Amino acid sequence: MASARLRYSGKVTVVTGGSRGIGRGVVKVFVQNGAKVVFCANEAGAGKALEAELNEVGPGSCLFVLCDMAKEEDIKRLITVTVEQFGQIDCLVNNVGWHPPHKPTDETTTEEFKDLLNLNLISYFLASKFALPYLRQTQGNIINVASLVASIGQKHAAPYVATKGAIVSMTKAMAVDESRYNVRVNCISPGNVMTPLWEELAGQTPDALATIKEGENAQLMGRMGTEEESGLMALFLAADATFCTGIDLLLSGGAELNYAFKRQKGISL
Ligand SMILES: NC(=O)c1ccc[n+]([C@@H]2O[C@H](COP(=O)([O-])OP(=O)(O)OC[C@H]3O[C@@H](n4cnc5c(N)ncnc54)[C@H](O)[C@@H]3O)[C@@H](O)[C@H]2O)c1
Incomplete structure (x- = not known):
């Protein structure tokens, strides 16, 4: 492929979190576009x-x-290894995250919430903190x-939704702080993207295929x-969106529109 x-x-x-799912999609598209990608799992x-x-x-x-x-020490090592290997960092994609099985607030323990905050939110903060000097x-x-x-809520998932809302807020706060260095900070808000995590969650419901169909119809x-x-979408933000910072791009196929009525029995509206 010609570099142009x-x-x-x-x-x-x-x-x-690049070994599967959304992270894998980012790793693939970036390598296909010539990037040198360091990914973890x-x-x-x-x-x-x-x-x-x-x-x-290749070609990246x-x-x-x-x-x-x-x-924290693993996050620090990820950044150190990257700089040792390649001498610079142009882009950090904070993607790692987990969605616990759905359950009501009353059945959620403090430890479960704290562990989720640690993985879904604090890891984004720390990876950013260690990568920002570069x-x-x-x-x-x-x-x-x-x-x-983060913006429309979700049933029986208060801790997960809270971590995602915090990511959107933190994105805006860091965009403000980093603008003086010309570092852009943006976020992507996916709706339903078919990944191993989505399949795993569907597998915990009584009828996985029906759950996936519902997910598609949303x-x-x-x-x-x-x-x-x-x-x-990540490539757009990294390579093209040079006048965008602090934005939240929806990757949702219109899931947030029309008062939740989308398709019924596979018939389009
Ligand atoms: N799939 C969706 O519909 C959807 C929707 C909205 C947001 N998201 C978000 O997108 C991100 C990726 O989700 P996905 O569906 O691709 O998930 P996934 O489970 O399919 O993939 C997650 C990746 O993170 C890695 N990972 C998990 N725990 C880790 C840990 N402790 N340390 C290092 N790596 C770890 C896994 O190995 C894997 O590579 C998450 O932040 C998720 O909340 C997904």
């Missing part, structure tokens, strides 16, 4: 396999780092993966988003 067609050639990008097998698969094709490259984003040098950008539920577009579409 690549949209993020040579840009060093860190992606947290807490599972070695899938991470190593993706690293080998993408490096085979990727490096997998095993780490637990719930641990992002300021390159006038780079941060992309945080929040969620549509969008005006009658389907879920894809990993690749997630990667393309």
Whole structure:
């Protein structure tokens, strides 16, 4: 592929939680556009396999780092390894996150809420904190993966929704602070994107296929988003959206529109 067609050639990008799902979509699209991607996950097998698969094709490259984003020392190491290998950071995509099985507030323990805050929110803060000195040098950008539920809520998921709302707020606060260094900070709020996490949650319901169908029908577009579409939105923010900071881009297929009535029995409105 000629380098003129690549949209993020040579840009060093860190992606947290990149071995599957939305993170994998970001890693793939960035490598396809010439970036040098460092991505992490807490599972070695899938991470190593993706690293080998993408490096085979290029034109960019990727490096997998095993780490637990719930641990501060691992987050620090992810950033250190990136700088040791590539000497700079142009973009940080904070994507790692987990959605616990749905349950009411009364049944949620303090520890469960704190653990989720730690992984979904504090890891974004810490990765940003450790990467910012380098992002300021390159006038780079941060992309945080929040969620549509931050603005529309979700049943039996108060802790998850709270972590995602906080990500949107933190994005705006950091955009304010970092503007003096020309570092942009933006976020993406996906609605339903078909990923292993989504499948896992559907698997915990009495009829997984029916739950997935419902998930598809929640969008005006009658389907879920894809990993690749997630990667393309992140690439837009990183490569093209040079006059945008502090924004929250919905990746939702219109799920938030029309008072929740979208499609019934597969028939479009
Ligand atoms: N899928 C959706 O519909 C959807 C919607 C809105 C927001 N999101 C958000 O998008 C992000 C990615 O979600 P997904 O659906 O792709 O999830 P996923 O579970 O399919 O993938 C998560 C990735 O994070 C990694 N990971 C998990 N725990 C980790 C840890 N402790 N340390 C390091 N890596 C870890 C996993 O190995 C995997 O690579 C999350 O922040 C999620 O909240 C997803």
